[in-house]
Amino acid sequence: MVKVEFLGPIGKADMELEVSSLKELKEVLKKDQELSSWLEDCAVAVNDTIVNSLEVALRSGDRVSLLPPVCGG
Structure with missing residues (x-):
């Protein structure tokens, strides 16, 4: 499971x-x-590493994070 x-x-x-x-x-x-x-x-991170391709393979135990754009200063 991911x-x-x-x-x-x-x-x-x-x-x-x-x-x-x-x-x-x-x-x-x-x-x-x-x-x-x-x-x-x-933005998407797999196991805390930002990725730029949908071709990334996932394995059981992986963690995918969806990071929305934010404003701030």
């Missing part, structure tokens, strides 16, 4: 999903109306 965290103002409880890649995870999350609007704007 743990998915939704940080900041997303306001969604963590999930545990059986997925093998970020591409597959995105397809699952797109089905949730609340989350679909965040997907294009969020």
